[in-house]
Amino acid sequence: MDFSVYFFSANDRNDFGARYRFILDVARFADSHGFTAIWTPERHFQEFGGSFPNPAVLSAALAATTENLGIRAGSVVLPHHHPVRVVEEWSLVDQLSGGRTGICVATGWHRGDFVFYPEHYETRREHTFGHIDTLRSLWRGEAARFPGPGGQELEVRTFPRPRQPELPLWLVHTSNPRTWTEAGRRGLNVLSLLTSWEKLEEDIAGYRAARERAGHDPESGIVTIGMHTFIGEEEEAVRALVHEPVKSYLASFMTQKRSDDRVSGTSRDTDTAEQDRLADLMAEDYYQRRSLLGTPDKCAATVGRLRAAGVDEVACLVDFGLPFDTVLAAMPALDALRRRCAGEDRATPATAAPAAGTHTSSGPLGWYYDRG
Template identity: 30%
Template sequence: MTFVEVTEDPVTGVSPSPRQRVRETIEQAQAADQAGLDVFGVGEHHRGDFVGSAPAVLLAAAAAKTERIKLTSSVTVLGSEDPVRLWEQFATLDLLSAGRAEIIAGRGSYTESFPLFGYDLKDYADLFREKLDLLLNIRGQNPLTWQGRFRAPLVDADIAPRADGDTIPVWVGVGGSPASAISTGRLGLPMAMALLLGPLTSQVETADLYRMAAADAGHDVKALPISINAHGYVGRTSQGARDTMYPYFAKGMMENNHQRGAGFPLSRSVFDAQASPAAGLLVGSPQEVIDKLLTYREVYGLNRAVIQMGFGGMPQKDHLEAIELLGTEVAPVVRRESESREGAVS
């Protein structure tokens, strides 16, 4: 996945143009598809140092260059979106891609889109709940009659187009809020957890609360997918991967964080600690990333891991090499080992 950030290269001092970053994003999707990966995601931000303000448009361009990979928002800031328009865009993407569209809907940790589109941040939580309800109703029936607080009511509204197949998967992005995990579990929706930095086990409570809430609501917990979204990079060697990722990741954490240009300082020692087996970053050699992904799976019972590689403006050559390694050397082993361990347990 990518947020399509625009960051000054810490080595050359050159900033890529928005046009370059858009073209690189489509090339990344194409490389991921060819390498055999399962999903490619574009995140949503509404700031000059990101180009991903319209994920559906970028994913539509990626649909034309790919054949099998699923195409998802990661995430859609649903509280500042119109669910009707969002559905129309992703249903169109679903038609273009022959049923490969997904939506990961989130509250949004970056909140610049709320004032931009005329929403009050005091309604942050209520906006998300209401708009998620509307999105799920749109997905579930057509025509639709619906009423809420934040938009005009719908009366026998014909909302088109419809999905290419039966439905469009809607995941909920959860950053660690217990209330978000519980509400997602009650709805019986797939949960996409985010783990930026910290211990690998830092989201265990989130997963437990989600599953308990789902069970209490009568959902089949075993049928509910969970994913982890984490930063990472795959290199030929462990040291080489860290050396390649660190300067760009540190630059991105400082320049593209919530407080633009005054973000999170990350020393090399802290970065290396976060790359250790017990911490969250998925960075290292193929075998090292395989081992950590399998640990993630054991700890959380994961169905999917989405890795944000290249954050901070990593050169495209290095980014594409990492995608190739992830698809050809990491993913096949993780799939095989996961199936083997699941078979042994059952």
């Protein structure tokens, strides 16, 4: 099982410079301790994740700061960009990093983000899938044709040339099973969050089968699962420490969802007390069932269950509202878990995580995950 570090911060009212320094500190630790990659997202116009308007810019700094770590976009919202710009920017990052980049593409969902290309909103899924092959061909150095001034088509080849001959590509998944099969058919990797253990196993099986039907090696595709992560020795101390930050983090999703629904005219009134109760339930659900929050033994069992489900990489979401110094101080415990799980690789039985705690629905955040 590979371990990477994943950023998608919620509390962006803090000093932005301090956050970027914190990200670089985490990256240096991960780089020198055998982690696989670091993921940074693309977010716009919201407090939730507002530090991350352009993962290529931040990734250029990460590339210059590290030597071994994969530098990945988690993700690039393809309908917000011209594919030529995506390849140009990430080819530059690939050169700076010595060939360590990877991109996860996403369709986008928040209406307010589509100020860039409003015409792409209704066809965002088709637009994304329609340009995956374009990204790949441009990355290889092949020419592509695009509309130019006066309706004339122009032929384009991008520079600089990247170091890697092929672009490592992930597709972000929310809950739509077609995303898994589409990723398999196209030979893409998958980045997802955990909503249901049973659904995860079903989706991974469908993904592997789709790869095989399309003539791809069914086992070579990488399934990456993002999970809130904080490791500590005392169960109750960890729960007390992470509950409010996780609750606040998840409540940010609800706030953004309501904002989007107001724009679309589908909003439902939710009073403050109801939202607070829901956020409490969500936070406890994440702690118990869908996170690497807790003691080393609890989290190792969860990693074992991920492995048994067919997951290749866990992306540890370490930045969900805890103080930066607290997260940095806990990184050695996360590295110890990584080393422990690497030593047990393929040796942990499928029953490592107890059946109790099985989550069989898309959960309280189903409205968010169902966007995919």
